[in-house]
Amino acid sequence: RLKRLQELRAPQIIIRNEKRMLQEAVAALFDNGRRGRTLRGTNKRPLKSLSDMLKGKQGRFRQNLLGKRVDYSGRSVIVVGPHLKFYQCGLPKKMAVELFKPFIFNRLEEKGYATTIKTAKKMVEQERAEVWEVLEEVVKGHPIFLNRAPTLHRLGFQAFEPILIEGKAIQVHPLVCTAFNADFDGDQMAVHVPLSMEARVEAKMLMLSSNNVLSPSNAKPIAVPSQDMVLGCYYMTKARGGVQGEGKIFSCPKEVVSAYDADELDLQAQILVRVKGELVQTTTGRVILGEVLPDEVEFSLVNQLMDKKALSWLIGESFLLAGSEKTVDLLDAVKSLGFKYATEAGLTVSIEHMRIPKTKVPMVDKTHEEVLKVYQQYRDGLVTNGERYNKVIDIWAHVTEKVSEEMFDELAEEDKKIGDGEIQGDFNSIFIMADSGARGSVQQLRQLAGMRGLMAKPSGEIIETPITANFREGLSVLQYFISTHGARKGLADTALKTANSGYLTRRLVDVAQDIIIQEEDCGTLKGVNISSLVEAGEIIQPLGERILGRTALEDVVDPFNGDVLVEANGIIDEDIVKAIENSGIATVKIRSNLACESKQGLCVKCYGRNMATLDWVEIGEPVGVIAAQSIGEPGTQLTMRTFHIGGTASRVVEQTTLQAKKTGIVKYSGLRTIKNQRGENIVMNRNGAIIIQDGGGREIERYAIVYAANLKVNDGQDVQPGQTIVEWDPYTDSILTEVEGTVAFGDVVEGVTMKEDFDEITGLSTKIIVSHRDEKKQPRVSIKDPKGETLRRYLLPAGAHIAVSEGDVLHAGDLVVKIPRESAKTKDITGGLPRVAELFEARKPHEQATISEIAGTVKFGGFVKGMRQVFVVNDSDEEREYLIPRGKHINVHEGDTVVPGEALMDGASNPHDILRVLGENELQYYLVNEVQEVYR
Secondary structure: OOOHHHHHOHHHHHHHHHHHHHHHHHHHHHOOOOOOOOOOOOOOOOOOOHHHHOOOOOOHHHHOOOOOOOOEEEEEEEEEOHHHOEEEEEHHHHHHHOOOOOHHHHHHOOOOOOOHHHHHHHHHHHOOOHHHHHHHHOOOOOOOOOOOOOOOOHHHHHEEEEEEEEEOOOEHHHHHHHHOOOOOOOOEEEEEOOOOOOHHHHHHHHHHHHHOOOOOOOOOOOOOHHHHHHHHHHHHHHHOOOOOOOOOOOOOOOHHHHHHHOOOOOOOEEEEEEEOOOOEEEEHHHHHHHOOOOOOOOOHHHHOOOOOOHHHHHHHHHHHHHHOOOHHHHHHHHHHHHHHHHHOOOOOOHHHHOOOOOOOOHHHHHHHHHHHHHHHHHOOOOOHHHHHHHHHHHHHHHHHHHHHHHHHHHHHHHHHHHHOOOOOOOOOOOHHHHHHHOOOOOHHHHHHHHOOOOOEEEEEEEEEOOOOOOOOOOOOHHHHHHHHHHHHHHHHHHHHHHHHHHHHHHHHHHHHHOOOOEEEEOOOOOOEEEEEEEEEEEEEEEEHHHHOEEEEEOOEEOOOOEEEEOOOOOEHHHHHHHHHHOOOOOOEOOOHHOOOOOOOOOOOOOOOEEEEOEEEOOOOHHHHHHHHHHHHHHHHHEEEEEEHHHHHEEOOOOOOOOOOOOOOOEEEEEEEEEOOOOOOOOOOOOEEEEEEEEOOOOOEEEEEEEEOHHHOOOHHHHHHHOOOOOOOOOEEEEOOOOEEEEEEEOOOOEEEOOOEEEEOOEEEEEEEEOOOOOOOOOOOOEOOOOOOOEEEEEEEEOOOOOOOOOOOEOOOOOOOEEOOOOOOOOOOOOHHHHHHHHOOOOOOOOEOOOOOEEEEOEEEEEOOOEEEEEEEOOOOOEEEEEEEEOOOEEEEOOOOOOOOOOEOOOOOOOOHOOOOHHHHHHHEEEEEEEEHHHOO
8 A cells, every 4th residue: 555655646644654554563463562552353352463473381482392292191180109119100001001002002913912003903992801911011111201390390300110000090109299399189290101212211210210319409318208207207216204115125126126016015115225236225116217227327317306307317318328229218118117107106186285385474464564664765755766666576576486485395395204204195296296397387386376476567567566366365356357468468479479480490591501511620720719608607508518519629638637638629528528527627629610611511520519419420411400490499489578477577586686606715806996984895897897716716706796886895805605795786877976075066957957856755856867958068966176176077867866965075985876777677688589580680789889999998078969979098099989879878987997899888789899899709709699598
């Protein structure tokens, strides 16, 4: 039409209209709805454009090219098969006939039951007796794959030997459920048949479930007994006093078993048995469990109360000492014992088991009084409204903790008394379930028998009045109403999370898929220094855990006797880790993927050990995809920002003091302190720390100390464990004076830069700085000497509360200004999944901190375009200027010294800044730590 109009020399306006319409039609054809209106068909549905045909799950790529329907596959509901071996699964005969059809035809002809394929087909359709006989032969030793969607990591697809069963459901071994993330509430699984010889060998060698005992993401066993099995093992290894056969002595474990079978011994009786030539104090149940251990594993590993952790440890040790085949036998044996004794224990749960601690009522009453006191302080004007709210929430959070501790202590004490035979009766089933790790957690127990605690409003704020009732006492209507919100939110979040987590995994795999182990050794001389990960003085991840399974870059030498613990390019295995930890080495240099110099992919030495086999990684291993899956797979469990456990607010109880953990000598590191009038040591700078050393001068603990903290120990002083080192107020940032003098205000003008906040309840007023337009006015507090010379001036950010009056005489270490922190919402730093995505994309955080690029001293400048100038000047008089938005709290004061990369204001670090200022090694370290932080 456009052509015809152009030939007819139509007016410009018609042609332009026509061109526009043509452009729109073409745009809609390529991607409908990207530009302008969405074109719709006759049925009011958007028309499907070319790009719609390609994109998304239903598009050409994902539907037909990457994921086709496969022949020789089927799906059915799964049920538990506790009688199966670890590498078996139960396959319904109906399915097997369909899946193995060509093999059956072939075998029928070979055996002469059928002459042609056609007759064979008929026989199969009629389901003649010969068919079943042949089917048994065909299936024998022919592995099949089971897969459960969503396949989040490579263990979602495993090979099994099929056992033919009647019925229509696939039977699955209970221990492989963790890997598939399957349960038996109606889950379905798909079956695939490997056809060619190679495929079958591969299935047997690589994918058989018994070769996948360890998780490829963390080298811990993934097939660990859970729930009933844990309960059974816990019950059979528990000791109880005053039962039949106590104190008897046996010459060998076999005798114990026969005595137990003859009813001469109780399962939980404490006895003495000779094991490998020495008498061991143990119980009947532990001996029975010890009987199924591989020879390489010591009896002492099961001569204890076996909870879930102990069982997991046992499986891991058995894998290291006895190899995977024997471990699989052990798993099956433990499974059978667990189910057997969980049944025989006959645990039942009654409302009597939910013991409400005796101290609960007096504690709650006392707390109500404390809260009233805080209200009184607020009325007297000693604290602001925000501080009152924080204090009240803190008090309640402490009490909730305390009540649940009391409850647990009471249960544990009673449990111990029954164990020692002081009181007759049965163990508390609910306590046993939680203590063994079979079901339920401390938090759930707290809600059953302690108190439900604080709840959050839809907006994320925490409601001041907690739910003091528990589920045993029952909630009031109001309490029930408050708790419904959290529960609903939790469910809604879960649904959103799954989709996001899947998308993150896809993107990660896309980036990492070509990272493959390419060569044996790239010959690099670079590596990284690894030491224990310490935060706020607590060791979050010890050195041993971080270097296990990696390659040493240079010889690691024992500092005391000069022995070489591991040679350069040697693998650091479990024994070496023990040696390194015992020798007290603090940092180890290891080879790292980040430093690998292979042209493509990585080399074996830089990668280290394959987590699933505990052996050197093999050339050709797709480690990129494994890593992507390991990060994506727990994604669904990571919180978006849910309030856990049915909506109870998980608020961090703010720390206000630090205690020493070990005996040692205090060293100040980079601390500037002054003594105030009360004789307290007050810290006057920001990046100081306190180090605690042992007798040999080795650092054993390190604590970062905040500004304005009150030090309780002196430099060089000896401390004992539990001694308080320092205390501070976590809810306010303060500015203290370093000099003595008289207070003078500058630019503090009521109605412009400051408002007097008159509190009607307390009848007192506070001066609060407000943000203002006038750039020339910089509200500040100066300290002057008797001659009127300004000694120090402190600039005041918006929201600061002035704690002094004009003309006051101050001494060093006195409070000048309080800046209350945000009232505590449930800490909502982007956590979980969004945080991981943010890190991988190196996004700029939305309130990023400006960081100093050089080391030097801080000077304040004026205002430029509404931003405050901050200068950093180094020793050679080079200065850098930084602009900080007004009203933001500046972390540093005039005259403070800063180091490169130190934040000048509050906010999250921007990875690009770290790269620019501190270089790539620091950035790698930062990113790796931040990502792992989310998964701890």
